Amino acid sequence: MTPLLQVRDLVVEFRFRRATIRAVDGLDLDLDASGTLGIVGESGSGKSMASLAIMRLLPQPAGRVAQGSIIFEGRDLLALKASAMPAIRGRDIAMIFQEPMSALNPVMRVGDQITEALHLHERIGSAQAHARVMEMLELVGIPAPAERAYAYSHQLSGGMRQRVMIAMALICRPKLLIADEPTTALDVTIQSQVLDLLKRLRRTLGTATLIISHDMGVIADVAERVVVMYGGRVMETADRATLFRDPRHPYTRGLLAAIPRLRDHRRRLHQIPGSVRPAGPPRPGCPFAPRCDLARPVCAEQDPPRIVLGEGHIAACWAVAEAVS
Amino acid sequence: MSAAPVLSARHIGKDFKSERGRVVRAVDDVSFDIAPGETLALVGESGCGKSTTGRMLLRLIEPSTGQIFYQDTDITTLSAGHMRAMRRHMQMVFQDPMGSLSPRRTIGQTLTEPFEVHGVAKAADCRDRVAALLHQVGLSPEHADRYPREFSGGQRQRIGIARAIALNPKLIVADEPVSALDVSVQAQIVNLLQDLQEQTRVSYLFIAHDLAVVRHIADRVAVMYLGRIVEIGGKHQVYNTPRHPYTKALLSAVLEPEPEHTASRIILRGDVPSPSAVPSGCAFHTRCPIAEARCRVERPELREMDKGQEIACHLA
Amino acid sequence: MTATAVLLRRPVGTLAAIVLVLLVLVAIFAPALSPYDPLTQSVMQANLAPSAAHWFGTDQFGRDVFSRVLTGTRSSLLLGTISPAIAAIAGCALGILGGYFGGVTDRVVGRAIDLLLCFPELLLGILVSAALGPGFWELVAALGLAFLPRFARIARASTLSVRREPYIEASLSVGCRHALVIWRHVLPNVSGPIMVVLTLWVATAIRLEATLSFLGLGTQAPAPSWGNIIRDGLNNLFGSPWPIISAGIAISVTVLAFNLFGDAVRDLLDVELDE
Numbered sequence: 001m002t003p004l005l006q007v008r009d010l011v012v013e014f015r016f017r018r019a020t021i022r023a024v025d026g027l028d029l030d031l032d033a034s035g036t037l038g039i040v041g042e043s044g045s046g047k048s049m050a051s052l053a054i055m056r057l058l059p060q061p062a063g064r065v066a067q068g069s070i071i072f073e074g075r076d077l078l079a080l081k082a083s084a085m086p087a088i089r090g091r092d093i094a095m096i097f098q099e100p101m102s103a104l105n106p107v108m109r110v111g112d113q114i115t116e117a118l119h120l121h122e123r124i125g126s127a128q129a130h131a132r133v134m135e136m137l138e139l140v141g142i143p144a145p146a147e148r149a150y151a152y153s154h155q156l157s158g159g160m161r162q163r164v165m166i167a168m169a170l171i172c173r174p175k176l177l178i179a180d181e182p183t184t185a186l187d188v189t190i191q192s193q194v195l196d197l198l199k200r201l202r203r204t205l206g207t208a209t210l211i212i213s214h215d216m217g218v219i220a221d222v223a224e225r226v227v228v229m230y231g232g233r234v235m236e237t238a239d240r241a242t243l244f245r246d247p248r249h250p251y252t253r254g255l256l257a258a259i260p261r262l263r264d265h266r267r268r269l270h271q272i273p274g275s276v277r278p279a280g281p282p283r284p285g286c287p288f289a290p291r292c293d294l295a296r297p298v299c300a301e302q303d304p305p306r307i308v309l310g311e312g313h314i315a316a317c318w319a320v321a322e323a324v325s
Numbered sequence: 326m327s328a329a330p331v332l333s334a335r336h337i338g339k340d341f342k343s344e345r346g347r348v349v350r351a352v353d354d355v356s357f358d359i360a361p362g363e364t365l366a367l368v369g370e371s372g373c374g375k376s377t378t379g380r381m382l383l384r385l386i387e388p389s390t391g392q393i394f395y396q397d398t399d400i401t402t403l404s405a406g407h408m409r410a411m412r413r414h415m416q417m418v419f420q421d422p423m424g425s426l427s428p429r430r431t432i433g434q435t436l437t438e439p440f441e442v443h444g445v446a447k448a449a450d451c452r453d454r455v456a457a458l459l460h461q462v463g464l465s466p467e468h469a470d471r472y473p474r475e476f477s478g479g480q481r482q483r484i485g486i487a488r489a490i491a492l493n494p495k496l497i498v499a500d501e502p503v504s505a506l507d508v509s510v511q512a513q514i515v516n517l518l519q520d521l522q523e524q525t526r527v528s529y530l531f532i533a534h535d536l537a538v539v540r541h542i543a544d545r546v547a548v549m550y551l552g553r554i555v556e557i558g559g560k561h562q563v564y565n566t567p568r569h570p571y572t573k574a575l576l577s578a579v580l581e582p583e584p585e586h587t588a589s590r591i592i593l594r595g596d597v598p599s600p601s602a603v604p605s606g607c608a609f610h611t612r613c614p615i616a617e618a619r620c621r622v623e624r625p626e627l628r629e630m631d632k633g634q635e636i637a638c639h640l641a
Numbered sequence: 642m643t644a645t646a647v648l649l650r651r652p653v654g655t656l657a658a659i660v661l662v663l664l665v666l667v668a669i670f671a672p673a674l675s676p677y678d679p680l681t682q683s684v685m686q687a688n689l690a691p692s693a694a695h696w697f698g699t700d701q702f703g704r705d706v707f708s709r710v711l712t713g714t715r716s717s718l719l720l721g722t723i724s725p726a727i728a729a730i731a732g733c734a735l736g737i738l739g740g741y742f743g744g745v746t747d748r749v750v751g752r753a754i755d756l757l758l759c760f761p762e763l764l765l766g767i768l769v770s771a772a773l774g775p776g777f778w779e780l781v782a783a784l785g786l787a788f789l790p791r792f793a794r795i796a797r798a799s800t801l802s803v804r805r806e807p808y809i810e811a812s813l814s815v816g817c818r819h820a821l822v823i824w825r826h827v828l829p830n831v832s833g834p835i836m837v838v839l840t841l842w843v844a845t846a847i848r849l850e851a852t853l854s855f856l857g858l859g860t861q862a863p864a865p866s867w868g869n870i871i872r873d874g875l876n877n878l879f880g881s882p883w884p885i886i887s888a889g890i891a892i893s894v895t896v897l898a899f900n901l902f903g904d905a906v907r908d909l910l911d912v913e914l915d916e
Contacts, residue, residue, distance in 0.1 A: 042507040042508055042509060043478075043507055157596040157597075158596075159596050160596065187370035187371055187534070187597060188370065188534060188536075188575060188578040188579070189370060189574060189575065189578050189592075189593045189597070189612075190370075190596065190597075191578065191580070192577075192578040192590060192592050192593070193592055193593070193594075195580075196590075196592055214507070214508060215508075215580065216508070216582035217579070217580025217581050217582055218580055219582070220580065220581070220582045220583060220584050221580050240584045241584050244582050244583060244584050245584070254509065255508060255509055256582055258508065258509055258511070258512035259508065259512075259537070259581075259582060260512075260515070260537040260538050260540060260541035261537055261540075261581055261583075262536065262537055262540050262564065262576070262579055262581060264541075266541075268516055268519070269512035269515055269516055269541065270512060271512040271513045271516055272509040272510075272512070272513075273513075275477035275478070275479050275480060275510060276477065276478075276507045276509060276510065291509075383814055385810060385813060385814055409816045409817075409818065410816070412814060412815065412816035413816060416814060416815070417810075417811070417814040419807050419810070419811060420807075421807050424806055424807035424808060425807040425808050425810075425811040426808055426811070427806075427808040427812075427825075427826055429829055429830075430825075438812065438815055438817065439815045439816065442815060442816045442817050442818070442821065443816055485811070488811070488815065491815075492815075
């Protein structure tokens, strides 16, 4: 089976008058139809820029894809004309964002906004469209959809807005849903609801999902496969069980050890020294090297090799390379 | 708690006037004690009144009702001038490490401010004391001449903590001090706060929504929902034997990076109601999985279930 | 950024600044620079065209127009700077108080601002001058009052946005008095936008001074100001156009210089904020 989405060696750069900043450096992603892939990373890891690159919505004029390919259903999206993208966005690939308030038009009823998304991509009568919208609102768990459709976004709670966003994204039954920090702005009990909804929708509609988050807990909950990014690079890739039970990259290990757990009785948390490095010009070597316990001179000088540790389990690290050989 | 508390809140409440003149009760009848060297965590979702409660302790927001005792002084009756002097003993660490530092002032100037306004150090001493403070929070004295924008989020939060400990306070109100930070940096700040507590026996009121962090740092935990404490108790009591249905739901909503953890999650229905329209009876009844008819009319008061563990629920 | 770099990057602003410095020098040294006494009349020399002896010619009383325009710089610049300066100080104080403390204070300040804004500056100037009588200092007071709400409004808006910054609360939590917080944290944030607006209102004040003097409400004859030079010149337009042309050019150049200078200040502040 050919994968739905195949990203190869993606490099995203921002060119400013004084400097070039490389936000994503050599990203590979594989996502099957109806699979869920999680990208986890901290600020500056490039995870959001990667998703914008797939949608070809990088901030203009500075942002551009410098290298690589994004194969979606066998077509390289980067080779398409810019004018061909709007037909794909929303119909084939849809996106939901962290802040549903700012992503919704405040002066338009939410029902109309969803209907508009539908009309953009399908020739459909208004009665039929209305039925589809109601069905979708029902599906995303909005109580009394016939009334809520007439509400404006500010009249809805954060959780309801995110449900409306999801309804809008899924109304045309896209093959791929990109969810960028979909629950970060929500309260924990609402986060549970929304994550539960996303999982349920994926089961019922079979939409492949690319979920992006800084929260290892969210990723562990939703994603089947996980890509760990740091400083624009992929540190480690594995299926969920392997990544959380047997992480091999020092960054993944450090990060997992730094997160407090409900069931642990350590007196001190493991801490990763130093600060997250902001994205900068392209540099050789591993971006995590300055903070890594296992760093050796080669780490700062040469890009680490990608070590295959098992079926779909890859870590880019010199220390891992040494341990394996 | 054998030692006399550093701070006691007694039935404090806060009413805000909304734009249309309606009164919104953001905090209602909240009481707790904080012992010396203890960390009390205040947890809850947005709009539960936890930040307002923290600010009322320092009277950065004036309480509408109730009393707050610092040691034996009722600080709610102090004049503005006396209250300012009292702030020596009670300090605050803020959520937003960028916004809480003035962008126009160097770190040295920001850290000198506490000494200056309380007249505790001469200008000549200030440099040394700032250097000592920076050292204490893991930064170096040369940082004093730089501006906030030159620091990362974690470093800025260290500076915010340095400002809070400058006057050796007895209590620090820490309002979501790690939630704006990168995951890999949060542990550094949590460890720093714990180290400082060991050195100085400072008490913390630790306001947070992340229950895993709270589990790690707190001695006692108070859970708030729509302006009221619904459960308060020792950390082990609240985490091992939570009794209030809301506490149980909150705990089960914690997402841990463990792939097999998702099995038995309690998913609450509906949204947190707006603080301007608090449901009658038990405020939680609209979302509670076990609510009965009486919960809709009769408001449960806090009652002791176990030694030191109190909950406000008719049915537990 | 060094001073030279600033000059090179904003040639227009720099030029405007140089013109303004020259104008101030002219105002200060007007008596020394004037070839003739601006008040001395000489019927024999009336309505002369420009010449080597009288660079801008003479008016209908034979007074040297060049000397009168130089001397007029004083009242124009003095009024042009003092009245906006008074308005800026008083307006900032009101606006900051309203924005910082909010509540009733803010409502009172807000209503007062709204009330004053109902009157166009010129009308308010005429009204106050009518009430206090014509004269230079009366005009200063009139324009000061007319400009005050503009500054108060900007100061209030800037204060409102700074007031929400967490570092204000942080300073209070450390134990700072409101007065110190305002002085140290609010004022520096308000002063930038106020400076920009100040230069623009100086230009307006100079224009209004000319207008009101032209209407006979400002500087009183025989003392020269650009406004009353034009007023006198208009009565004698067919005798000699030179007084009107000379004073008109002086006003235009000054107003333009202040406006360009204001733009440059704004750009500089923007750059500072970006960095």
